[in-house]
Amino acid sequence: MDNLYKWLATEVIMDDLNAEKIWESVMGVMRLAVSGATFNLYLKQTELLEIKEVEDRLVCEVGVGSVMIRDTVDQRFKGQLAMEMERLTGKRCEIGFRIESKSSFPKAVEGQNKFGPLFEETKKDESRWRMANLRPDYTFENYAVGGSNQMAYAASQAVSQKPGEAYNPLFVYGGVGVGKTHLMQAIGHVCAEKGEGKVLFCTSEQFTNDLVEGIKNKTTEKMRSKYRQLKLLMIDDVQFMAGRVAVQEEFFHTYNTLAASGGQIVMTSDRPPTEISKLEARLRSRFGAGLIVDIGQPDFELRTAILLIKARQKRIDLPMEAAQLIAEKIEGVRELEGTLVRLKTEAETKSRPLDKDLVIGLLKTNNGRPGMRKILTPNEVMNAVGDYFGVGVQLLKGERRTRSIVWPRQILMFLLRKDLELPQEEVGRLVGGRDHSTVIHATEKVEAAMKLDSKTDLVINDLRKRLLMNG
Amino acid sequence: MKISVLQKDLNRGLANVSRVVATRGQLPVLANVLLEAEKDGLKLAATNLEMGIREWVGGKIEVEGRLTVPAKSLSEFVGSLGGEVVGLEAEGDKLKVRCGKYTATFAGIDASEFPVMPKSGLTPAKAKEGHGIIEIGSKLVLDIAMQVAYAAASDESRPVLTGVRFAVAGDQLAVTATDGFRLARKKIQDKGFKDMGSLDGLVLPARTILELARMADGSAEKNMRIEVFSDNNQVIFGVGRSDLISRVLGGNYPEVDKIIPSEHKTRVIVERGDLINAVRAVGIFARENNNIIKFTIINSQFLISARASQAGESNVEIEAEMEGEDGEIAFNYKYVMDYLNSTASERVVLEMNGNLAPGVWRGEKDESLLALVMPVRV
Numbered sequence: 001m002d003n004l005y006k007w008l009a010t011e012v013i014m015d016d017l018n019a020e021k022i023w024e025s026v027m028g029v030m031r032l033a034v035s036g037a038t039f040n041l042y043l044k045q046t047e048l049l050e051i052k053e054v055e056d057r058l059v060c061e062v063g064v065g066s067v068m069i070r071d072t073v074d075q076r077f078k079g080q081l082a083m084e085m086e087r088l089t090g091k092r093c094e095i096g097f098r099i100e101s102k103s104s105f106p107k108a109v110e111g112q113n114k115f116g117p118l119f120e121e122t123k124k125d126e127s128r129w130r131m132a133n134l135r136p137d138y139t140f141e142n143y144a145v146g147g148s149n150q151m152a153y154a155a156s157q158a159v160s161q162k163p164g165e166a167y168n169p170l171f172v173y174g175g176v177g178v179g180k181t182h183l184m185q186a187i188g189h190v191c192a193e194k195g196e197g198k199v200l201f202c203t204s205e206q207f208t209n210d211l212v213e214g215i216k217n218k219t220t221e222k223m224r225s226k227y228r229q230l231k232l233l234m235i236d237d238v239q240f241m242a243g244r245v246a247v248q249e250e251f252f253h254t255y256n257t258l259a260a261s262g263g264q265i266v267m268t269s270d271r272p273p274t275e276i277s278k279l280e281a282r283l284r285s286r287f288g289a290g291l292i293v294d295i296g297q298p299d300f301e302l303r304t305a306i307l308l309i310k311a312r313q314k315r316i317d318l319p320m321e322a323a324q325l326i327a328e329k330i331e332g333v334r335e336l337e338g339t340l341v342r343l344k345t346e347a348e349t350k351s352r353p354l355d356k357d358l359v360i361g362l363l364k365t366n367n368g369r370p371g372m373r374k375i376l377t378p379n380e381v382m383n384a385v386g387d388y389f390g391v392g393v394q395l396l397k398g399e400r401r402t403r404s405i406v407w408p409r410q411i412l413m414f415l416l417r418k419d420l421e422l423p424q425e426e427v428g429r430l431v432g433g434r435d436h437s438t439v440i441h442a443t444e445k446v447e448a449a450m451k452l453d454s455k456t457d458l459v460i461n462d463l464r465k466r467l468l469m470n471g
Numbered sequence: 472m473k474i475s476v477l478q479k480d481l482n483r484g485l486a487n488v489s490r491v492v493a494t495r496g497q498l499p500v501l502a503n504v505l506l507e508a509e510k511d512g513l514k515l516a517a518t519n520l521e522m523g524i525r526e527w528v529g530g531k532i533e534v535e536g537r538l539t540v541p542a543k544s545l546s547e548f549v550g551s552l553g554g555e556v557v558g559l560e561a562e563g564d565k566l567k568v569r570c571g572k573y574t575a576t577f578a579g580i581d582a583s584e585f586p587v588m589p590k591s592g593l594t595p596a597k598a599k600e601g602h603g604i605i606e607i608g609s610k611l612v613l614d615i616a617m618q619v620a621y622a623a624a625s626d627e628s629r630p631v632l633t634g635v636r637f638a639v640a641g642d643q644l645a646v647t648a649t650d651g652f653r654l655a656r657k658k659i660q661d662k663g664f665k666d667m668g669s670l671d672g673l674v675l676p677a678r679t680i681l682e683l684a685r686m687a688d689g690s691a692e693k694n695m696r697i698e699v700f701s702d703n704n705q706v707i708f709g710v711g712r713s714d715l716i717s718r719v720l721g722g723n724y725p726e727v728d729k730i731i732p733s734e735h736k737t738r739v740i741v742e743r744g745d746l747i748n749a750v751r752a753v754g755i756f757a758r759e760n761n762n763i764i765k766f767t768i769i770n771s772q773f774l775i776s777a778r779a780s781q782a783g784e785s786n787v788e789i790e791a792e793m794e795g796e797d798g799e800i801a802f803n804y805k806y807v808m809d810y811l812n813s814t815a816s817e818r819v820v821l822e823m824n825g826n827l828a829p830g831v832w833r834g835e836k837d838e839s840l841l842a843l844v845m846p847v848r849v
Contacts, residue, residue, distance in 0.1 A: 037498040041520065066718045067705045068520050071587030099704050115629060115725040116651015117845045118829060 023048035026084045057092045063100030070097045132199040138185035146302030152293040160190035163264035167291035170266045174295030175461040177333040180268035184234045197231025204240045228257040232264045239269045243278040296454035303327035322359045385412040397432035410442035472508045472536025472561035484526035485546040488517040492542040500584040503539035523716040537582035540566045591707045591714045593698040603669025603699040609687035616684030618813045623677035624650035631722035634674035639667045653806045654843040669699040679717035735822035737795040749787040753777040754804045764804040769797045800826045801847045810842040
């Protein structure tokens with residue numbers, strides 16, 4: 001027990017022994033004690049690498065630039081240094097030396113890869129992915145793969161290896177922030193690097209704008225040559241093409257030209273083609289001709305992995321347990337990123353280490369989902385669910401137990417229970433005076449379904465989005 | 472300290488050590504040479520803390536002792552002496568030099584002020600983990616200095632690029648230097664290499680290599696001894712009666728193999744002499760225009776040209792063997808000249824992949840030496 005206390009006491013002292021500060025003061029004294037030239041040459045570039053307490057003494061390790069400096073400092077200044085250390089810390093000090101060549105250089109240029117143009121082989125590719133409208137960090141290397149996106153990842157890899165051959169078109173759908181665009185751009189990066197042909201990423205809005213511009217200025221030819229000579233065309237959020245006849249027609253022809261010339265098409269959407277309303281049948285059937293894959297909401301492990309990747313990109317040293325804490329509380333990928341940024345700012349402004357405690361503090365003030373603070377009434381939820389499924393609210397509250405009504409009813413109960421956090425009895429009362437066990441069954445069933453298939457997940461997310469938007 | 476040495480020996484020793492004397496004069500003692508009279512002779516030493524040279528000069532030692540005196544003036548004075556025997560005698564912090572009727576007194580600094588210089592003499596028995604003793608031919612060092620070290624960076628903004636990198640794979644030694652704009656690599660194959668392992672991964676300052684080459688050139692010794700202390704980031708070279716102590720550069724050396732192209736679109740083979748003449752001629756105009764010269768391969772013609780908006784322009788066509796696509800590439804003519812002067816091949820090959828990728832230079836028959844030059848965008 002005694003030993004433990006001793007050890008604890010040592011630990012506390014260790015915290016106080018800020019090596020950098022101590023060494024700064026020692027150097028301050030030495031600067032006065034020796035001539036300027038001597039100081040600059042021998043002592044200026046030394047640093048205190050390590051300081052340890054061993055019994056009643058302090059053992060210090062000092063880093064020096066070269067053997068000659070070490071031996072000279074050892075012979076001429078060691079005693080003086082030790083004396084200063086003793087005066088500052090009040091303990092006997094032993095000083096040892098280590099060659100640390102790092103400090104003997106002028107501070108190295110930021111980023112180790114800056115070796116000059118010869119070594120900037122990515123430069124060429126850079127112009128390629130710039131031209132292709134790609135984001136530099138959206139690559140396969142930065143993509144975390146888990147159960148929910150494994151299939152989509154594999155398909156994308158296959159497509160990027162053999163564009164135009166493997167699955168054409170590739171249609172990726174999934175909810176907000178699950179990584180559709182990232183995955184699609186990753187395909188673009190691989191293809192752009194290979195340089196087999198032109199690559200272009202655009203949102204369906206850009207496509208529309210280009211077309212409108214073309215019609216307005218009578219330069220549709222230009223637009224055609226832009227889109228119809230590509231090796232890989234990536235269109236983000238195709239669902240926005242729904243209902244726009246001219247755009248769909250132009251896209252249809254672009255699609256046919258590309259497909260005929262062996263070009264690859266990748267599309268993303270928030271729902272499968274069959275569920276995009278006001279989409280022309282010929283497009284719908286073509287979308288389904290290749291491969292349709294979905295990406296589900298990331299699970300806890302994947303979220304943790306995503307966090308760690310994002311932290312590495314932002315050069316944040318995020319401990320594993322902190323990452324897990326965040327991943328537990330926050331579900332959306334964009335929110336994860338936002339939290340990470342806030343965490344970094346918090347840590348910097350308060351100059352606290354980025355650890356578990358900081359995360360807990362931040363999540364507390366944040367209270368779970370950011371941006372989800374709108375207060376909803378049960379009635380609004382009921383109307384939204386009824387609207388979504390095309391079922392009257394009275395039917396939802398009623399006694400009928402046909403499948404088409406039971407499922408929406410269960411989802412309604414789930415939402416009331418989870419999002420509005422109403423008690424079971426209250427939920428039961430609101431939905432036509434049902435027993436609380438019915439509510440439990442309903443929530444459990446929906447939860448299980450969400451885990452099993454991404455469709456349910458999508459429906460719930462859609463509903464949540466609507467609830468947030470309405471009013 | 473009281474000794475007598477031969478003027479010729481002392482002069483040679485002083486000339487050698489004063490090359491590393493610190494010129495910027497941060498600390499007065501670093502502008503000095505350390506004279507140590509010991510039983511086995513006179514030791515001369517100078518250092519700028521990055522590099523140090525030690526020389527042994529045989530002589531008659533009457534009284535042992537140590538003293539430092541300004542290297543430049545002592546070296547110049549001894550150089551101007553004609554006599555046979557030079558007498559050196561310390562009086563306090565002063566050094567008296569006497570040679571025939573010439574005398575001089577130098578104000579010195581106490582030897583304890585001089586940095587401590589590591590001693591050579593590592594034996595296999597004393598070697599610890601990370602230590603190595605290697606013997607290589609002096610000729611090899613001369614080759615490396617001439618063919619590779621020139622390509623190292625001269626500015627200190629990327630410290631590791633001021634060095635020459637050694638890599639060992641089996642019985643092959645690859646030596647590389649680059650400044651980020653051009654690169655030179657020499658591969659040396661020799662079954663006779665022994666214990667080269669400790670050289671692997673070392674980055675030695677290019678200046679060390681150049682000094683070493685000078686030392687090797689001036690010595691009759693065929694081999695030199697290298698003691699590697701990787702734990703101390705230090706290497707000691709021994710040639711005859713001289714030692715050179717150098718630090719090893721730290722930091723990550725860039726991946727070199729990755730940037731050496733394995734294929735090419737255009738290939739030109741020319742006489743080196745022809746090319747040197749042509750580059751020198753058009754270079755006159757390149758000076759006015761950022762040193763840019765252009766190589767054009769078109770319709771089986773190889774053209775070299777440079778243009779300066781004020782001064783005029785020049786075109787030279789030289790005979791060459793060509794294969795592959797036509798092409799055009801612009802280089803800094805100094806880099807091209809540096810390469811052409813570094814190789815001994817009679818005919819050189821230029822391989823290129825378009826006008827943005829580095830041009831590869833090598834000897835027609837000698838594949839061991841390779842140079843990469845980054846083109847200039849025009």
